[in-house]
Amino acid sequence: MRPFEYASPNSKEQVAALLGTSWEQGAILAGGTDLLALMKDDVVTPRRLVNVKGIDTLRGTSYQPGNGLRIGALTTIAELADSKDLAQYPMLFEAVTEAASPQIRNLATIGGNMCQRPRCWYFRSGMGLMPMTKDGKSLVVAGDNRYAAILGTQTGAYFVSPSTIAPALIAYGAKVRIYSAKASGSGVRELPLGRFFITPKSAKEREHDLKPDEMVIELIVPPPPQNLKTGYFEVRQKAAFDWPLAMAAVALQMDGNTVKSARVVMGHVAPVPWVSDEAAATLVGKTITPDTAMAAANAAVTKAKPLSMNKYKITLAKAAVKRAVLKAGGAA
Amino acid sequence: MSQYSWPDPATQPLLGKKILRIDGPSKSSGRAKYTYDYNPDGLLAGKIVRCPYAHARITSIDTSAAEKMPGVKAIEIVQKPGTEIFWAGDEIVGVAAVDEGTAEDAVRAIKVGYEVLPHFVSDAEPPKNLAPDTGPISQDDFESMEDNQVPDDEAIAILKKQGVSFTADEKWYKSMEGEGTDPKVIAALRAAKVLPPSESKSPYKRTATQKQGDPDKAFASAAATHEGVYGVPCIVHCCMESHGSASEWGGSNDLTVHISTQNLSGIAAQMAEPLNTPAANIRVLQQNIGGGFGSKFAADRWDIVAAKLSKSAGGKPVKMMLTREEEFEVAGMRPSAYARVKLAADKSGKLVAWQSNSWGTGGMGGGGTPPIPYIFDVPNQRKQHTAVATNQGSARAWRAPNHPQAALITMAAFEDLAAQLKMDPVDMLRANMDILGPRAKTYAEELEIAEQLMGWKQNWHPRGDKTAGPVKRGLGLSIHTWGGRGHNSDQDLSIHPDGSVDLKVGSQDLGTGTRTIIAMVIADTLGIPLEQVTVHIGDNRYPPSGGSGGSTTVGGVSSAARRGAVDARDMLLEKVAPALKAKPEELEVANGVVRVKTDPSRSLSWKDACAKIGAVPLTVRGKNPDKSKPPDLTNSGVGGVQMADVSVDAETGIVRVNKMVAVQDCGLVVNVETAESQVKGALIMGISYALYEEKILDPVTGRVLNPNLEFYRLAGLNDVGELVVHMMTGKGYDDRGVIGLAEPPVVSPGAAISNAVANAIGVRVPFLPLTPARVIDALEQGGVA
Structure with a gap:
């Protein structure tokens, strides 16, 4: 293990002073479930850990x-x-x-x-967020990209945002x-x-x-508005303790049986929790039926650009959106 | 003459009953100690500098900075500059330091220069027009053939036909023999022509076509022919306890090794030569092991390095346990196997012709040849196999080597053909009973029971669940076989004058219940309670016993225990007879009492009887095999039938196993509890490789991308569904003697689950694991979604 300093401040002002201005200088230690694994694998090497659990x-x-x-x-x-x-x-x-x-x-x-940091296997083996081959091409594109992003990859970042809670919070x-x-x-x-x-x-x-x-x-x-209906769906291989291959969190503000406004947020499909305004737009003014849910699902992936091995994720993302919309509508 | 034969289980308090493991409490309470738990004072941590490239040549090694680091106690160069390295993770330098952190720092401080060479890690289908490889077998080729358990007759045929490109010394022949190479294969090796090595740099080695009968004619006249491609990727053993050992040297060049091994009695001989130390000076210890599954027979290079580091560090103990990542890169895997199959049947469903072009990799050695068609002796066959050499750590035996691959390829083609004939696969299996070989009767009996337990008749439907909704349900089946004859085992059984009983054997309990089995056999034979028997294993100072591989342990240790216990009992009866005024043969032991058979009132308690032994214990040697003490108490050849019930979500491609039924024979079942438990473990392992497991190699870097249990998924409790196990017992089974059980039940789950998925969605997912990506891809080609 590389040596590091350990500090345990009890105010947030002290934390800021201890962290420094570069990521190598200091890292915040809270639960440690991600940070310590990254340090053991030599992916990050902060010179100081700032334990914030005392605040x-x-x-x-x-x-x-x-x-x-x-x-x-x-x-x-x-x-x-x-x-x-x-x-x-x-x-x-x-x-x-x-x-x-x-x-x-x-x-x-x-x-x-x-x-938390992405689970991308190239990132986790120390090759960075945007790993490259020797001749300057994306390693994710050239390598094994079965779990890579299908949306929002224009900058050449192909990892997927790992949090499954963030999409629900954003919705x-x-x-x-x-x-x-x-x-x-x-x-x-x-x-x-x-x-x-x-x-x-x-x-x-x-x-x-x-x-x-x-x-x-x-x-x-924020306090949930009256008539807010929500639905959440993760497509994951194992019943427990597994990352989803695609997921969706949907919040619908209803006016009677009609959708007044909608938020559709997908997870594990893009480098960020992916807010699909296109999917939301298809729902406004509609009642929730299998057809309107499917229309939202189709709209959610119209911009998807699969790589050589992750085309199936489009199908999975659609299933997640459709099911989350139907759950929100009370149909499933 | 003593009667060694197995008694009828119906007459015995323990034999054939459900008896809990005697070491259950120590394991469930955490008191059981594993190699990993060996942490004596002064322990040094061993770590290895590993090659980061899948193919490279070492150009330089500089350990000077590490040598100067405080806390670093020893450094050992494993492979010198100039050496060509064939897989990522291969061992370059070993380090011992005062703790793991310091050892890791030292590993980072060692600078190794490499010339990076091109690598090849793909086991995709080989080019079509390869010429068969007829070149001589190199020493490496041969060693990998043995590592990959190429069948002996096949190996002999290849050696005879192709010759060899090396001459080996006696030491090497001995070491191969020590690692279990059959003497007939060694003889073929010695007799093989020595030829100049083959010039070919191709990763592909294609065998000559094997032919039986007249396949062209049979295909031409068949009622139905099906063509398909099937396969399984490389998977990893994933022992919960990683590989490794702790070594320390004592005063007079004595070495003590704590090692996680399936082969306790075989380790000293393997370490003696590389350490230049008499095997007699090497003590090997292991009380418990956290899984082996075929990957822990050898003293590995890292074990030798740990012992050398210990010596350099003045004999201090050095513990070298692999990390999970190292496990995935260097500690063995199951070879991949794929095949393009053409299978034909007559209109009754009876198989008439088989054709296959198979391929697969087991690392540089290319992998084993799956025995296809599996079990079915199809009268007309044409087949060819291509071994693919890839830059990855070598394959090792993985529970039932080559059988799960062969079962998947054969049984998937079989059910696809049944679907084409619009036949229920159970009926089609029945139509083929006369080509199922020596276990046909067993399969027939098991099939009936499995059918009942699965509710097959009520629940099976033709291909494609036509009910509404995205979740489709289906059933599938598979059959399997294995040998399982008991291995060699020597045991010392002592009855002490105070009535206590103990047994010593240099065996290991892989978690299967070996200790319990031995104690049960002794307790029954001596007529005493189970608790009165102490079983000592895990020390090579005890009499030698075979490695626990190939389902050989239960047959070996139970047979030897029976012979030893019968001899010990009869010797005791001789000593007791005068006191009971009877002849020894008029006496019996039961319920803790020695008594006259015809007059039970004339009796002595076990304790009083043992007091007649004298001042020192009565000790006998039980052995297996032992021709002087017939009959043969073990046997070979078992059959099993499995059925799977799955649900497939056709919109997400997620497969869930609802239920597995396993009907299994293993001759005389010593302990129904541990037997059922072993079958359940096999089902869980099978569900894992059917749905999740795949060692993913990066085409660009040649590294394992998922050397962890995060993206190399294993089934959790919620993923296994209902497991129903039925052990075959009674006439026709009990009378065959004890046969091993570890391998057979893990053979069928992949095939049965793949068949159930095809039955559910109406289309074959050709390759395992049955991931959403593959299911969705198959559904896009057709099916019910």
Whole structure:
């Protein structure tokens, strides 16, 4: 193991000071389920680990009908699954109870879940987010790309965003709050969770809108509007403890039997949680039937560009969207 | 003359009953110690510098920086500059340091230069117009033939026909014999012509066409002919405990090795030569093993390196256990096998002709030849196999070598042909009973039971579940066979004057219940409770016993235990007879009492009887085989029938196994509990390779892309469905003697599940594993979706 410093601050201000301005300088240690594995595999080599588990204000959930749900970044996935505050968010409950394994849910935090790194096998063997062959071509395109992205790959990034909880949160319109010493005023900046995930344009960039000295501190999920219906579906090979091959989280605001507005978010199909406005648009003004669900599913993948081995993921993504829409509509 | 034959299980308290493992509590409570748990004071951690390229030549090795690092205690160069390396992960330098972290740092500090060479890792279909390879067999070719368990008669035929390109010394012949090469094969090797080595650089080696009968005529006159392609990729053993050992040297050049092995009594002989140490000085220990499945027969190169590092470090213990990633790259795998098959039947469904062009890889050696057509002695055949050499770690025996591949290729073609004939495959199997060989009667009996347990008649439907909705259900079947004769086993059984009983044998319990089986046989024979027998295994100072491979252990250890226990009992009766004023042959033992058969009131308790032994224990040697003590207590040849019930989601391609039925014979079942448990384990392993397992090699880098249990998936509890196991017992089975069980039940699941999926969706998914990608792809070619 490469040597590293270990710091255990008890305020977020101290964290920022300890992290430094490059990713190599410091890394935040929360649940550690991803970071420690990356360090053991020599994929990341931070010189300092900043243990944030001592910052109690970052832990726990609260729900207020007017303000919605606040989730502290250090809240574990298991704590979320047990929290009564999720009663208004059945799709979020489903997403957290389906994630990973009980052992991992006991340790992993929601902040870490948002910040976890891709599972792309080239990335995990230390070849970077946008691995290249010796002659400068994409290794994912030339190599084995059965699990690679089918959407949003224009920049040459082919990994898929790993979080299965983020698509559900984005469908609910969640925001992420980030502590940033440089942010004006309170030192906290807030952005829609959907914008937190970005597709790197070069190997030097990362897949999150986060600077090396910033820290995710909480997630805010707005109160669900009246008549919000949600549906969640993961296509995964194993019944438990497996990454989906494609997934979808759908939130429909209904007006009687008609969809007033819709959010369709897919997971494991793109380098970011993929918000499909095309799919959402097909649903507005419609009632939910197998046909309208199928139309949304078809719209969701019209821009898909498969590689040599991942064409099946288009079929799977469609099935996920269709089923999530039908679940939201109460049909399945 | 003592009666050694097996008693009727109906008359015995333990034999043929469901008896829990005697080591269950120690394992379930975590008290059982594995090689991995050996952590003495002063232990050094061993690590290996491995080649990152699939094909390269070492140009330089610089260990100077590592040597200067504090905590680094020894460094051992495994392969020198100039050596050509044929797979990623191969061993280059070994390191021992005070802890794992320091050893890893040292590994990183060692600089190895490579000339990177082109690699080849694809086992896709070979070019059509390859000429058969007739060149001489190299030493490497031969060793991989043996590693891949090429059948002896096939190996002999190849050696005779093609000659060899090397001359070996006596030491090498001895080492091959030590690793289990049949003496007949060794003789063929010695007799083979020595020719100049073949110039060919092609990765493909095609055998000459084998022909039987008149396939052209048979195909021309057949009622139905089906052509298809089928196959299974390379998969990995995935032992929960990785490979490895801990070695330490004592005062007078004595070596003690704790090792995770299936071959405890065979390890010392393998380590003696490379370590230049008499085998008599090498003590080998192992109480428990976390899985082997055929991959743990050898003292591996990393084990030898650990012992050398220990010596350099003044004899301090060095533990070298592989990481999961290393397991995937270098610790063995099951060869892939694919085939284009043409199969024909007459209108009754009876098979009349088989043609196959098969191929597969087992690493540089090319892999074994699947025995196809499997079981069916199709009268007219033409077949050819192409071994594909790939730059990856060598294949090792994987539970029932070559059989699961052969079963998939044969039984999938069989059910596809049945579908074409619009026949129920159960009926078509019945129509072929007379070409199913020596186990035909067993298959017929098992088929009836399996049919009942699966509800086949009620639930089977012709190809393609026509019910509404995306989830399609289907049934499939397969049959399998295996040998399973008991191996050599020597055991020392002692009855102590205080009535306690113990047995010593240099065997291993792979988790199958070997300890329990031995104790049961002794307890029954001596008429005492199971708890009164202590079984000592896992030390090569005990009498030698064979490696646990090829389903040979239960037959070997139970036969030797029976002979030893009968002898010990009869010797005891001789000593006790005067006290009971009877002749020894008038006495019997049962329920912890020695008594006169005709007058049970004249008796002695077991303890009182044993007091007559004298001052030292009564010790006898039980053996298998032992022609002087007939009859043969073990046998060879079993049959099994399996059926699968699956649901396939035609929109997502996800396959779920609802139920598996396994009907299995293994001669006389010693312990029904452990037997059923072993079959269930095989079903779970089979479901895993049917649905999930595939060693994925990157065409660009030549590295394993999924050397982990994240993208190399194994079935979890929720993935296995209902498992129904029926063991065949009674007349025709009990009287055959004890036969091994480990391999046979793992042969059929892939074929049965693949057939069930085809039955559900109406189209064949040609290759395992049955992933969503492959199911969706097959559905796009046709089927019910």
